[in-house]
Amino acid sequence: MNGINSMEHIKTTKAVALTRYLPVDNPEAFIDVELPVVLPTGHDVLVEVKAVAVNPVDVKVRAPKDKVEETPRVLGWDAAGVVVATGSDATLFKPGDRVYYAGDITRPGSNQQYQLIDERIVGRKPSTLSFAEAAALPLTTITAYEALFDRLGIDRDGADAGQSILMIGGAGGVGSIAIQLAKRAGLNVIASASRPETIDWVKELGADHTVNHRQDMVAETRALGFHHVDHIAIFNDMRHWDTAVELIRPQGGIVTIDDTDLPMPMGGMKTKAASLHWEFMFARSMHRTPDMIEQHRLLNWVADEIDAGRIRTTVNKVLSPINAATLREAHALVETGRTRGKIVVEGF
Numbered sequence: 059m060n061g062i063n064s065m066e067h068i069k070t071t072k073a074v075a076l077t078r079y080l081p082v083d084n085p086e087a088f089i090d091v092e093l094p095v096v097l098p099t100g101h102d103v104l105v106e107v108k109a110v111a112v113n114p115v116d117v118k119v120r121a122p123k124d125k126v127e128e129t130p131r132v133l134g135w136d137a138a139g140v141v142v143a144t145g146s147d148a149t150l151f152k153p154g155d156r157v158y159y160a161g162d163i164t165r166p167g168s169n170q171q172y173q174l175i176d177e178r179i180v181g182r183k184p185s186t187l188s189f190a191e192a193a194a195l196p197l198t199t200i201t202a203y204e205a206l207f208d209r210l211g212i213d214r215d216g217a218d219a220g221q222s223i224l225m226i227g228g229a230g231g232v233g234s235i236a237i238q239l240a241k242r243a244g245l246n247v248i249a250s251a252s253r254p255e256t257i258d259w260v261k262e263l264g265a266d267h268t269v270n271h272r273q274d275m276v277a278e279t280r281a282l283g284f285h286h287v288d289h290i291a292i293f294n295d296m297r298h299w300d301t302a303v304e305l306i307r308p309q310g311g312i313v314t315i316d317d318t319d320l321p322m323p324m325g326g327m328k329t330k331a332a333s334l335h336w337e338f339m340f341a342r343s344m345h346r347t348p349d350m351i352e353q354h355r356l357l358n359w360v361a362d363e364i365d366a367g368r369i370r371t372t373v374n375k376v377l378s379p380i381n382a383a384t385l386r387e388a389h390a391l392v393e394t395g396r397t398r399g400k401i402v403v404e405g406f
């Protein structure tokens with residue numbers, strides 16, 4: 059293991075955790091704790107976390123229920139920080155490297171000062187961004203990149219330029235980076251947003267057109283001159299399923315990232331020979347797929363794009379410090395379902 063000497067003083071880590079699953083307005087929804095630090099082995103690196111972002115997945119995992127954890131559970135699946143030690147099989151990073159990553163839903167999260175993480179799902183932090191600006195990106199970037207390029211099969215580098223894509227939920231964390239990736243690929247982007255501030259936000263990020271997901275999106279999209287669109291990304295709310303089926307072009311593709319128990323009639327998909335793709339950004343790490351290193355590569359590619367000035371961070375609000383009270387505040391904001399871009403919390 060590398061870095062062992064420099065981390066001899068690191069025996070415990072500050073962490074924000076939970077043992078009970080409480081409503082966000084309960085002051086005990088999170089607790090500040092100290093946990094032992096475990097040295098990295100295998101492909102793991104130990105990262106000193108400088109900033110974290112909060113995503114809807116944190117809110118879903120924290121959702122009130124009767125379950126009680128015997129040991130404190132750490133949430134948080136978005137971070138930027140500095141590598142302090144590496145496992146014996148780790149070759150991608152060395153102590154001192156600045157990194158950003160989302161992490162693995164099956165392991166303790168990033169709401170702790172020192173976190174173990176498999177290097178194959180870690181990218182180099184964009185050098186032109188602060189830790190807070192970088193922490194806004196990984197989870198949503200992996201989701202958006204995999205949804206557009208790995209699932210829908212859009213060419214990242216422009217071979218599909220001119221094709222159209224409708225993104226439902228354009229101003230959220232995922233939409234905010236997906237709009238930029240789709241524009242980088244040369245697509246014609248229609249993004250949904252329902253309020254003046256979110257409409258302005260998606261336009262600033264590069265959307266060519268906007269439609270309102272609280273109105274008739276079929277009529278609005280057609281009024282823009284698109285009878286059908288080539289691709290559809292449902293980033294929010296599977297109640298838009300029928301709209302997506304109506305608007306997708308014959309032989310086009312729909313990708314969804316949302317959870318749903320709703321019926322999803324497939325008849326319209328069959329007669330259009332359209333395809334449906336699921337994106338789940340934790341799938342590669344959860345199942346330890348042989349290609350999980352693709353997340354390292356895509357995060358590095360996006361870091362290069364950011365440093366070249368072609369993609370920007372999606373951070374919208376930065377809170378501080380990383381403790382139980384501030385994380386509760388960040389969760390409350392994400393729970394509204396009305397955030398633009400990302401909420402970040404920085405500094406222990």
Ligand SMILES: NC(=O)c1ccc[n+]([C@@H]2O[C@H](COP(=O)([O-])OP(=O)(O)OC[C@H]3O[C@@H](n4cnc5c(N)ncnc54)[C@H](OP(=O)(O)O)[C@@H]3O)[C@@H](O)[C@H]2O)c1
Nearest residue numbers: 114227229230231232251252253256294295315337338339
């Ligand atoms: N499968 C995966 O790997 C994966 C990864 C990331 C996220 N997700 C899931 O994807 C969803 C979106 O994530 P996110 O981080 O982008 O969320 P987010 O940042 O919380 O999204 C907020 C945005 O959603 C829009 N919105 C609210 N209600 C809507 C509706 N009924 N229809 C369309 N848009 C609506 C709002 O726009 P307006 O204010 O303009 O209404 C707001 O800007 C969440 O359910 C999340 O858990 C899945």
